[in-house]
Amino acid sequence: MALRHAVLAALLDGDLSGYQLAKEFDLGVANFWHAQPQQLYAELTRLEKNGLIAGREVIQETRPNKRLFQVTDAGLAELEEFTAASAKPSFIRDDLLVKVQAADHVDTEALIAQLSERATFAQAKVDLFGKLLRSMRQDRTEEEFLRHGDRIGPYLTCLRGLAFEQGNRDWCEHAITVLRERQQAHVRH
Amino acid sequence: MALRHAVLAALLDGDLSGYQLAKEFDLGVANFWHAQPQQLYAELTRLEKNGLIAGREVIQETRPNKRLFQVTDAGLAELEEFTAASAKPSFIRDDLLVKVQAADHVDTEALIAQLSERATFAQAKVDLFGKLLRSMRQDRTEEEFLRHGDRIGPYLTCLRGLAFEQGNRDWCEHAITVLRERQQAHVRH
DNA sequence: CCGCTCATGTAACAGGTTACATGATTTA
DNA sequence: TAAATCATGTAACCTGTTACATGAGCGG
Structure with missing residues (x-):
């Protein structure tokens, strides 16, 4: 799985909701990865199910409620393991x-x-x-x-x-x- | 379809077999695209079925026979159309x-x-x-x-x-x- | 005789894109 | 009052990767 680690890395700098994460993936994170919002919501669900991130509901009055996610210790361990594994070279595809x-x-x-x-x-x-x-x-x-x-x-x-x-x-x-x-x-x- | 046009562009510089094309995709073509041999064989089959390339059997004595493909007029027209259409920006994904x-x-x-x-x-x-x-x-x-x-x-x-x-x-x-x-x-x- | 090159595929699966769907609030 | 923003997803489809399969000849 590929997007998985990009999401974990993006969540290191603060808890984000799916929506905020999608914004990040259009700005800063765009330096190293790109993804559709739909993909991110799906990945967040999967990551939470696997215990690599933890979500908490934030009730908002003026806006729809949202769920903020933070990387768990298991998530950090996963990133650590990922970093140690050798990366396959990336290619231009344009x-x-x-x-x-x-x-x-x-x-x-x-x-x-x-x-x-x-x-x-x-x-x-x-x-x-x-x-x-x-x-x-x-x-x-x-x-x-x-x-x-x-x-x-x-x-x-x-x-x-x-x-x-x-x-x-x-x-x-x-x-x-x-x-x-x-x-x-x-x-x- | 994306690989489609990369293959057409690669075939412009001479007729190639699936095998030779796979080599190209590891060397020169690697500047702008990358693909597995399996993907290439499948794409060549599809392109030929759509009339964008034409294959001809080359009988070899010492080696297994091979099929060389060349871009047809329809293939060139397809490339022309593709070039005129606006390309979505490419992203690093590494x-x-x-x-x-x-x-x-x-x-x-x-x-x-x-x-x-x-x-x-x-x-x-x-x-x-x-x-x-x-x-x-x-x-x-x-x-x-x-x-x-x-x-x-x-x-x-x-x-x-x-x-x-x-x-x-x-x-x-x-x-x-x-x-x-x-x-x-x-x-x- | 072992591994490399030539030559071509199939099948299962993982990953990514596009289209569709919903609904509230804020800004112009 | 129309458009943009906030907020979250499902479903169908297209693309790409990995594993498996076959078989002949050539070089060390």
């Missing part, structure tokens, strides 16, 4: 790269449109991750924070997310430049 | 990042072991992609090749793969350094 692979056989304009859409999206994530990093380290420098901060896990994963999206953006822009130049060279013939 | 997220709650030594294993793996991929790029551009410079080469799609995706693995390697090494330094700071107390 529709956009498939399209670029076919570059010389498909419409260039359509491809450029896709690339610039992605570049914009990547830049937005770069901005977001930058903000998240700043809010985590507060007034400290990055070096200072990484040396003495007491919760560096999320910071490190956010750094990877940032670099990944910068890589996406730069690569998209480079590919666009290359395709445009070839277009012009072709026109001159 | 066990290793989940482990790092939990960094402050799990055994540091185990984590460092995972990180250095991954760094080694990433470096191997960097070397491999470097070789692939050189063999694609032959004696030309990268700029020259990208301007005038007649098949730049695979080159561009390989560049992304290269940058991605460099990013992985650098990030792993950085994380290891940070964790080691904190370990020592902790010991001094």
Whole structure:
């Protein structure tokens, strides 16, 4: 099971409801995992049944009631075991790269449109991750924070997310430049 | 369907058998997709049934016979349509990042072991992609090749793969350094 | 003769996505 | 009063992984 451990890791920084967790999976957690809300509700139910998390009902007056979950000792042990086991390498799996692979056989304009859409999206994530990093380290420098901060896990994963999206953006822009130049060279013939 | 288009894109550079395709998916194609051989055989069958690829039996004397597949006009049209449709953004989904997220709650030594294993793996991929790029551009410079080469799609995706693995390697090494330094700071107390 | 490469699959299962469903409250 | 947010799920379907199965030739 895969999502299982991502959820446990996400719950380490405070008790969350399914709804809040879903939000997390769209923001911070998106650096290392992604999941639909439906998947999360199902996984939370399973984790609680297995005793890896404990839920408690929170009665709200103005909002619907919710259930907050926290990682149990058994959950921590599970994470520990998971960390010790060797991870299989992860692969890129991206529709956009498939399209670029076919570059010389498909419409260039359509491809450029896709690339610039992605570049914009990547830049937005770069901005977001930058903000998240700043809010985590507060007034400290990055070096200072990484040396003495007491919760560096999320910071490190956010750094990877940032670099990944910068890589996406730069690569998209480079590919666009290359395709445009070839277009012009072709026109001159 | 997702694998579908990855297979079509991979077959653009020459007719391949299921077996050869599986090899491709472990090397070059690994820049943008990954798949088990079983999945590929199943997908090839489906694609042929839908008329997007055409297979022909090749009788071999010393080896078992094989079926080579090539993309049909309908297959090219499908790729064209796929390229024009907007791609949903891709996400990182990586066990290793989940482990790092939990960094402050799990055994540091185990984590460092995972990180250095991954760094080694990433470096191997960097070397491999470097070789692939050189063999694609032959004696030309990268700029020259990208301007005038007649098949730049695979080159561009390989560049992304290269940058991605460099990013992985650098990030792993950085994380290891940070964790080691904190370990020592902790010991001094 | 043992293990690797070539060559192709089936079957069972685990994991992930999409569509559908409900209902209250707050904000524009 | 319409749309967004809070809050939680079920069901059907599609995709991907793991285990199993077969068989010939080649290299050490």
